Structure formats: C-alpha cells, structure tokens
Amino acid sequence: MSNQIPRPEYPRPQMVRSEWLNLNGWWDFEVDQGDSGLERGLVEAPLTRSILVPFAPESQASGIGETDFLQAVWYRREIAVPEHWAGQRVLLHFGAVDHDTTVWVGGTEVVRHRGGFSPFTADITDTLTDGRGTITVRARDLREEVQARGKQATWYSNTHCQYTRTTGIWQTVWAEPVPPVHLKRPRITPDVGGECFRIEAPVSANRAGYRLRATLSANGIEITTAQVRADLDLAPALQLTIPAESVRLWSPTDPHLYDLHIELLDETDQVMDAVESYAGLRSVSIDGQHLLLNGKPVFQRLVLDQGYWPQTLMTAPSDEALVRDIELGIAAGFNGARIHQKVAEERYLYHAARLGYLLWGEFGDWGVSGQGTRGHNQQPTASFTTQWLEVLERDYNQPAIIGWCPLNETHQVIHDRITVLDDITRGMFLATKAADTTRPVIDASGYSHRVAETDVYDSHSYEQDPTAFAAEQAGLAHGHPQRNKPADGEFSLPYAGQPFFVSEYGGIWWNAELAAAHASGEQRDASWGYGQRVATEEEFHQRFTGLTAVLLNNPHMFGYCYTQLTDTFQEQNGIYHFDRTQKLNTTRIRTAQQQPAAYEQQ
Structure with missing residues (x-):
C-alpha cells in the first residue's frame, strides 16, 4: 500500500486557513450488507478490510471495487492532531458522504447527516484525549430508501444514462483548528x-x-x-x-x-x-428575454459534464483532472458547463472561476417523479431541500456560477392532483431565491416548469435532424418555444416571455469501434446514445454543426448546452472518450461554435 495521500490539496479554496490536517489515505473498512453493524458492535469492533479515502468502494481506485448494492459501509482511522493545536477547537470536515452518515469519535456520536452531495462538519474537541481519538463512520445507502441519487443506477447494472453507484466517503476528509470564537463561511456579494x-x-x-x-x-x-x-x-x-x-x-x-x-x-x-x-466582480441580470452578464449579452455555449471518471467515479482522480475537464471544454469551443446531476467539488468551482468558465449550479435528483422507486431514480423528500440549502450556502460566493437549477426533468402532469413534487419544486425554488437574490433560478430544467415566476424557461430536445430541429425551435420568435410534453397532457405552466435556452441537445451517438463492427455485420450493442447513431465521424460533424447552427442563429435564445463532454460508461455520446483522450476533431467542433450568435448581435 502506498503512503502517499490522495487528493492532498486544500479542499475549500474560498475559505482557506493556514493550519489543517488531511485525513485522506488508507482507512479500515467493512461492507455491512445486512445493515446490522450497529447491533454487531462495529462502532468499536475491528474492521476487516482497508480502503483508500476519498474514493468510493465501488471504484477501482479505492482498492475495493465492489459495484453491487452496498447497504451500509463502515470506516475507521485514528486521528492525532498537532500539539500546537492545544487550546483550540478541532473541527472535522467531510466534503461529501453518500448517503445517511453517522460519525463517532471515541465511541461518542458527534454528527449525523443525510445527503450524498453536501458537506458537513463536527466539533470533535471534547471527544479527543490528549489530541488523539478514533474516528468511526457508518454510511447507509439502502437500495429501496428514498433519496436524491443523481445519475447513480437504481438497477444492478449500468443502463442507458445511469452509472455506477457511489456509496460512502467520496470527497476529502480533513480537520482544522479554530479558536473558541471563530469565523464561519463568509458571504461575498459582488455589486458591479x-x-x-x-x-x-x-x-x-x-x-x-x-x-x-x-x-x-x-x-x-x-x-x-x-x-x-x-x-x-x-x-x-x-x-x-x-x-x-x-x-x-x-x-x-x-x-x-x-x-x-x-x-x-x-x-x-x-x-x-x-x-x-x-x-469576482460580476453581475447577472434579466432584461426581457435577455440574460445579461455585466449588463451585456454573452451567449452561453455550455456543455453537459457528468463529472465521472473510469477509475474514481464521481471523485476526480486529482486536482489536475478537474482542471483538465475545463480545459477540454474550452478547447472544444465551449465557454461553460452544466455539471450535471451532481454537486461539483469546491476546487472545480475555483478552477472554473480562475479560467473564466460559466457554470449553472445543479443538484443530483434526475428522474424525480413521485411515482415510486422502481423505474424512477428517486422521489422528493424533505432532504432534497435541506441538502440544496447546504449546497447554496457552500457555493454562494462562486463567481463562475451564474444561475441555479435545483431540479431536472421532473414528470408532473399539469392536470394531475397536486403532489409532494409540486411542494418540493416550489419549496426548492423559494429556498433558492431566499438564499440568493443575485442569480436567476430555473424551477426545473426541461420538463415540468411548475413555478409561474421562474426566472428562466428552458427545454430539452434530442431531435437529431437539423431541419426538424429548426422547425421545432422556430416558435420562440412568436412567444411559443418548444416545450417538453407527455403524449397525453401538459407538463408546464405557460411560457411568460422569460429568457430561454435549450439546456440539453445533441447527445450524438458515436463510437468508432462499434460503428466498424456494425458495418461488418457484427452486432455489438454495448453502448447507448440518443437517436439514430451516426455511421461516420464526418456524419457526426455535419449533424453537430447543423444542430448547433439552429441555436446560434436564434436571436431569442441566450445559449445552449450540448450533451456531452465525455463518454460516460455505456453512454457513448461524448466529445471526448471517457478517459479524456481524443475522440473527435475538436478543431471542427470549436469552429462550428465560433459562428457569431444572433443573440449577441442585437
């Protein structure tokens, strides 16, 4: 086992203290498949395996690599704080743990937290003896439990655009000393x-x-x-x-x-x-259909970034990998991203800020419908709102974030009875507006726009024919944008003239190896994508250019978001391969986006 600490960089760039202790590295570990560990005394009993934190046990990088449903997992390690921390309070921080977490130090419970995407902290000072103690963590991720999962698979195997699950610790664990009276996270509001x-x-x-x-x-x-x-x-x-x-x-x-x-x-x-x-000194404002940055129209050429890596899943393998994803997006002609259905690490947001990469802050709740767990990723609960408020508190200061998107692709038919999803949609919208009055908010990206006063209206379209796509988007000029609808009703309240963009399009299915296999008559369907897959890379570029031109030429649209930056497991519609190596001619993709946007020419 290597003694090198993974992810050694300071995890919270917006609030840096000079003293801290990185607790990543090898921890004792055990899978508790029956969720009986508490009864069996695992708070203090020995654990039988080892895991490399902060990588989830489903990942290869963790040293475990078990991708079955893990009902509960346990962690343990010793902590010894430096002697010169004496007289100060010791705070123990967890960047993110999925999903229902309890932490003990020296056998004393110090914190419990529900939610796999937001951080939490415990003051462990009084549980340490001479600056030393034993940290024990239980993370429960029950298969049938209602929770926000994002793109984590709810079936055994990865399918379509659902990916390998993440259980337990998946972001940095660290400690720091603070005086008895100390600063908490500041709120920094720019006023241009x-x-x-x-x-x-x-x-x-x-x-x-x-x-x-x-x-x-x-x-x-x-x-x-x-x-x-x-x-x-x-x-x-x-x-x-x-x-x-x-x-x-x-x-x-x-x-x-x-x-x-x-x-x-x-x-x-x-x-x-x-x-x-x-x-960063910048403003975001709305003037009719215009969403303005610093009072000027800036067309948002965004790309959907799932934020997964082959060996480490939702955790970036290194700080350099976070930077690399932004650089790859910029190289392909994009000026920003939707970090899709997960909450990005804080260091990613820092790098986006220093590199000038526009972001929409999002939450991991894809597929929420209130219609049961089987066939749907998740259901809305109170923890959706509590987690989202924690995310808003964490990321309020980030200049690269120019808008919030608490929900994605909800399925609530407008003529159906009011359900808890209506309450959650409005509740998360109002919570966002209360927590942050400076940024626009989309009530739910794509399907069900259920809040009449939503700041931004959008749609998702995976129409693959540029001519049909142009006809579909033409109604925006007359106040009738393309809206996502079920076959037998209506998802959304009427469009009211808000700024509008197509926040998911493309998803062009391309895998050169599989295309060659199909051309030779071999049937290999180990991939997934939207619509009819293209037969050649040339066909990919023609389709990408045609679809993108439709949106660039629409003066009533402030941006778009292309699906997606990289292939992700079986979803083979990325600009780059899953390992971030070259897949397509990125010069052609960048050139297709360099056409002046009609939105900026008004």
Whole structure:
C-alpha cells in the first residue's frame, strides 16, 4: 500500500486557513450488507478490510471495487492532531458522504447527516484525549430508501444514462483548528453598479471589543480595507468599495479574481482568526428575454459534464483532472458547463472561476417523479431541500456560477392532483431565491416548469435532424418555444416571455469501434446514445454543426448546452472518450461554435 495521500490539496479554496490536517489515505473498512453493524458492535469492533479515502468502494481506485448494492459501509482511522493545536477547537470536515452518515469519535456520536452531495462538519474537541481519538463512520445507502441519487443506477447494472453507484466517503476528509470564537463561511456579494463587494462574515459567538476586518488586493497589492464591530451581530457585515482605477469585471474573456483576506480581531487588535478567499466582480441580470452578464449579452455555449471518471467515479482522480475537464471544454469551443446531476467539488468551482468558465449550479435528483422507486431514480423528500440549502450556502460566493437549477426533468402532469413534487419544486425554488437574490433560478430544467415566476424557461430536445430541429425551435420568435410534453397532457405552466435556452441537445451517438463492427455485420450493442447513431465521424460533424447552427442563429435564445463532454460508461455520446483522450476533431467542433450568435448581435 502506498503512503502517499490522495487528493492532498486544500479542499475549500474560498475559505482557506493556514493550519489543517488531511485525513485522506488508507482507512479500515467493512461492507455491512445486512445493515446490522450497529447491533454487531462495529462502532468499536475491528474492521476487516482497508480502503483508500476519498474514493468510493465501488471504484477501482479505492482498492475495493465492489459495484453491487452496498447497504451500509463502515470506516475507521485514528486521528492525532498537532500539539500546537492545544487550546483550540478541532473541527472535522467531510466534503461529501453518500448517503445517511453517522460519525463517532471515541465511541461518542458527534454528527449525523443525510445527503450524498453536501458537506458537513463536527466539533470533535471534547471527544479527543490528549489530541488523539478514533474516528468511526457508518454510511447507509439502502437500495429501496428514498433519496436524491443523481445519475447513480437504481438497477444492478449500468443502463442507458445511469452509472455506477457511489456509496460512502467520496470527497476529502480533513480537520482544522479554530479558536473558541471563530469565523464561519463568509458571504461575498459582488455589486458591479456600486463598484464594491459586500461581505457578511458570520462568527461562532460574540465577544466585547471584537472587530471584523477585510482587505481586498490584486497581484499582491492592497486595494482597499474596511472594518466593523463584531460584538453586536452574529453576522457582522461590511462593504469594500473599489477605487475606480482598480475596478475590473470578471468574465469568460477576463476572469479576474481579487484576493480577499478576512480577520477577526480582539479588543487589543490581536488576530484571533483569519481566512483567505477570492472574489469576482460580476453581475447577472434579466432584461426581457435577455440574460445579461455585466449588463451585456454573452451567449452561453455550455456543455453537459457528468463529472465521472473510469477509475474514481464521481471523485476526480486529482486536482489536475478537474482542471483538465475545463480545459477540454474550452478547447472544444465551449465557454461553460452544466455539471450535471451532481454537486461539483469546491476546487472545480475555483478552477472554473480562475479560467473564466460559466457554470449553472445543479443538484443530483434526475428522474424525480413521485411515482415510486422502481423505474424512477428517486422521489422528493424533505432532504432534497435541506441538502440544496447546504449546497447554496457552500457555493454562494462562486463567481463562475451564474444561475441555479435545483431540479431536472421532473414528470408532473399539469392536470394531475397536486403532489409532494409540486411542494418540493416550489419549496426548492423559494429556498433558492431566499438564499440568493443575485442569480436567476430555473424551477426545473426541461420538463415540468411548475413555478409561474421562474426566472428562466428552458427545454430539452434530442431531435437529431437539423431541419426538424429548426422547425421545432422556430416558435420562440412568436412567444411559443418548444416545450417538453407527455403524449397525453401538459407538463408546464405557460411560457411568460422569460429568457430561454435549450439546456440539453445533441447527445450524438458515436463510437468508432462499434460503428466498424456494425458495418461488418457484427452486432455489438454495448453502448447507448440518443437517436439514430451516426455511421461516420464526418456524419457526426455535419449533424453537430447543423444542430448547433439552429441555436446560434436564434436571436431569442441566450445559449445552449450540448450533451456531452465525455463518454460516460455505456453512454457513448461524448466529445471526448471517457478517459479524456481524443475522440473527435475538436478543431471542427470549436469552429462550428465560433459562428457569431444572433443573440449577441442585437
């Protein structure tokens, strides 16, 4: 076994402390297929196997590689914090664990969390003895339990566009020391019109004489600083006004980031806590059908990114792999992505910000319908909303995120009785608007637009014929966009003139090896894609160019999202192979997208 720690980089770039302890690496492990481990004493009893955290046990990289349904799994490792952490509180952080997680330290339960996509934290100070303790984690992922799964397969095998499941820890585990009174995650709101940032920095408690100080800089040069009392409010706030000569807007063509240093000072000016962060000055606004970035129309050439890797599943194998996916998208002519049906790692969002890659924040709930677990991925529950609120809190500050999409492809017929899905749809929309007033929100991408005041209206279309696709999209000019409908009714409330885009299209099915096999008469159907597969790469490019031109030439549409960046397991419709190697002539794909968008020419 290697002693090298996987994913060694700091996992939370928007709130960096200088002291931390990476707990990735080899942990004791056991599969608890009967979910009886609690009764059998696994909180303290020895575990029989080992796993490489943060990779899920279904992945090859974990050292386990078991892809059957895993009802529950257990983890254990020792923690020893540095001696100089004495006198501080020790926080234990989990980036993401799927799905129902309980954590014990020294046999004492310290936290329980439901949800496979959002982070959680426990203060473990009082469970440590001389800075040492034993961490035990149980993650339950019951096959029949209602939960948000995203694209994780609900049948035994991968099928269509459902992929290998993820159970247990799949993002970095780490610890850090904080003073008894410390900073919590700040909220950074850019104000382009006011040429400033508004900073709200919650504190764990108030102390007489404490103050909050924030300093903005760029390229190592201080631009401005401000401070405010921190003894009267649990969320002290201040404003950093940027001198005119230092104003620089963040955009895909100039992804400028300011450095932000936030300090908590005591009554003697001693720094009690400090974090490093970053911020981008940009705005998102709506003017009729126009969705504007910094007051200007910027056509969104997005690509659907499933965020899976062959050996590591939903966890990126390395920080470089996160960067690589963005670079591959840009190389193919895209200026952003939908990280589809999962919540991206925080470091991906950081790299998107510094590289100027537009993102729509999404949640992993594909297939939610309220009609039962068999044949559907999941059902709506209260945990959808609680997880989503945790995601919004985590990602509010990210400049690359320009919109939110809490739900995807819901199936609620408009004439049917009101169900819990209606409540969840409206609840998640309202929660998003309450948590973030600065970004537009799509109530549900594609099918069921159930909230009349949704900021953005969209549709999904996998029509493969460019001529038929053009006819399908022509109605937008007359206020009647293409809408996803069931055969016997209507999914959505009427379109009300909102900004509109086709947020999924293409999905062109192409696999050169399988095409050759079919051409020779051999039947090999180990792949899946949308519509009739193309016979040659040339046919792929002609279809891609034709479909994309329809959307680029529509002046009433602010963007599109092509399915998809890479092949993913059996879904063979990527621009690149699953291992990120070259599959198609990306120069031709980029050239097809370089035609000026009619939306930007108005």
